[in-house]
Amino acid sequence: xxxxxxxxxxxxxxxxTKEERSRFLAFIEELAGRLFRISKxxxxxxxxxxxxxxxxxxxxxxxxDLPADPETVKGVFEKLERALLALRILRVDVAISxxxxxxxxxxxxxxxxxxxxxxxxxxxxRTVLGGARFVFEGRYRExxxxxxxxxxxxxxxxxxxxxxLHHAS
Amino acid sequence: MVQAFADIAVDYIIFIxxxxxxxxxxxxxxxxxxxxxxxxxxxxxxxxxxxxxxEKALRVFNSAxxxxxxxxxxxDKRAVMxxxxxxxxxxxxxxxxxxxxxxxxxxxxxxxxxxVKKESTRLSSVSDELLASYRTxxxxxxxxxxxxxxVASNTITGDAREGMLRFQKFLEEEMAxxxxxxxxxxxxxxxxxxxxxxxxxxxxLQKIDESIYGILLLVSKEVLGKTVDTETHQELIMHAxxxxxxxxxxxx
Numbered sequence: 001x002x003x004x005x006x007x008x009x010x011x012x013x014x015x016x017t018k019e020e021r022s023r024f025l026a027f028i029e030e031l032a033g034r035l036f037r038i039s040k041x042x043x044x045x046x047x048x049x050x051x052x053x054x055x056x057x058x059x060x061x062x063x064x065d066l067p068a069d070p071e072t073v074k075g076v077f078e079k080l081e082r083a084l085l086a087l088r089i090l091r092v093d094v095a096i097s098x099x100x101x102x103x104x105x106x107x108x109x110x111x112x113x114x115x116x117x118x119x120x121x122x123x124x125x126r127t128v129l130g131g132a133r134f135v136f137e138g139r140y141r142e143x144x145x146x147x148x149x150x151x152x153x154x155x156x157x158x159x160x161x162x163x164x165l166h167h168a169s
Numbered sequence: 170m171v172q173a174f175a176d177i178a179v180d181y182i183i184f185i186x187x188x189x190x191x192x193x194x195x196x197x198x199x200x201x202x203x204x205x206x207x208x209x210x211x212x213x214x215x216x217x218x219x220x221x222x223x224e225k226a227l228r229v230f231n232s233a234x235x236x237x238x239x240x241x242x243x244x245d246k247r248a249v250m251x252x253x254x255x256x257x258x259x260x261x262x263x264x265x266x267x268x269x270x271x272x273x274x275x276x277x278x279x280x281x282x283x284x285v286k287k288e289s290t291r292l293s294s295v296s297d298e299l300l301a302s303y304r305t306x307x308x309x310x311x312x313x314x315x316x317x318x319x320v321a322s323n324t325i326t327g328d329a330r331e332g333m334l335r336f337q338k339f340l341e342e343e344m345a346x347x348x349x350x351x352x353x354x355x356x357x358x359x360x361x362x363x364x365x366x367x368x369x370x371x372x373x374l375q376k377i378d379e380s381i382y383g384i385l386l387l388v389s390k391e392v393l394g395k396t397v398d399t400e401t402h403q404e405l406i407m408h409a410x411x412x413x414x415x416x417x418x419x420x421x
Contacts, residue, residue, distance in 0.1 A: 090419075092406070095397075095402060096399060096402045099399070102399075102402075102403050102406070105403065106406065106407070106410065109407065109410055110410070113410070113414055114419045129397070131405040131406065131408065132406045132409035136418065136419060137421055141413050141416070141418045143408070143409035143413065145397070145405065
């Protein structure tokens with residue numbers, strides 16, 4: 001049982017984003033639905049196709065260590081599902097479509113500086129211009145270039161707005 | 170002989186009486202027809218119709234009564250006169266034939282008087298019957314006429330009322346329909362205008378956003394002193410995370 005817990009903790013640790021979690025939950029649902037009539041080879045093939053790349057290795061290991069009893073496997077999946085759903089989400093609005101490297105960099109920072117059990121929900125919003133806007137546990141904070149520029153021109157807002165409107169028309 | 174004259178006189182009297190009755194019948198019929206024709210006079214209003222119908226009916230029947238009475242009286246007079254003439258003529262015939270004796274004359278006179286009396290009585294009876302019949306007919310006709318008028322009047326009144334109600338209903342329905350159409354038209358126009366406004370607003374905002382974004386990119390470049398490339402973006406994001414941590418944003 002301890003081995004199984006370690007396996008599913010390893011999987012949970014590899015999930016970095018909300019999108020990866022959704023894909024993994026869909027994989028669990030599919031596998032659980034075919035649990036009593038699926039071979040190990042088929043399970044591996046499904047893992048390779050469905051599971052997010054970051055979690056494939058951990059999932060492979062977990063599946064190899066799984067007992068043959070389908071009921072026990074079902075229990076492990078349910079536990080894994082609960083653990084995934086318990087992850088907290090840090091929403092990050094950025095001005096670019098984040099590459100995997102950027103996501104990995106951010107996730108590593110969060111894991112190191114904030115702690116485990118947090119995944120990212122990265123949204124591309126070009127109006128941010130640069131930097132990031134965060135939403136976490138119902139709170140909001142903005143460290144964007146747009147905000148900095150807005151503050152910079154705060155005193156001449158009317159003038160700038162007129163310029164924008166003139167440019168837009 | 171006397172009997173033969175008497176029979177002739179009786180036949181003559183009967184013929185005359187029959188002629189009078191026929192004439193009387195035509196007169197009465199004419200009066201009734203005149204009254205019946207007046208029923209077809211187009212009315213102006215329900216109240217006027219009733220009033221006029223009543224007045225006309227009364228006039229018609231009063232006139233009919235008077236005429237009938239006059240006719241009957243005249244018929245009686247003529248009958249008496251005719252019988253008298255018949256008597257006179259019979260006497261002349263008898264006298265000219267030099268066949269009259271005192272007894273025969275007396276018998277003839279008695280016979281004629283009896284005939285005259287009998288026919289006068291009969292004629293009077295006929296006249297009475299005719300009058301009674303006429304009065305009954307008149308009453309019936311009057312009632313029928315009144316009923317017809319009443320029905321016609323009611324029908325006209327009912328028709329008028331129904332027509333008014335129908336017209337009122339039509340007006341109300343038409344007004345409601347027009348109001349619905351107007352409301353619908355206004356609503357459609359309003360929706361259309363709102364749609365146009367929303368589209369225009371969206372388009373304008375998009376233009377503004379694009380302009381702002383373009384200007385801000387330029388400004389960003391000026392502010393940062395360089396173009397914001399992927400590496401710079403990553404630096405800015407990591408810097409944002411550091412700032413958030415410093416401000417204890419991640420501390421619950």
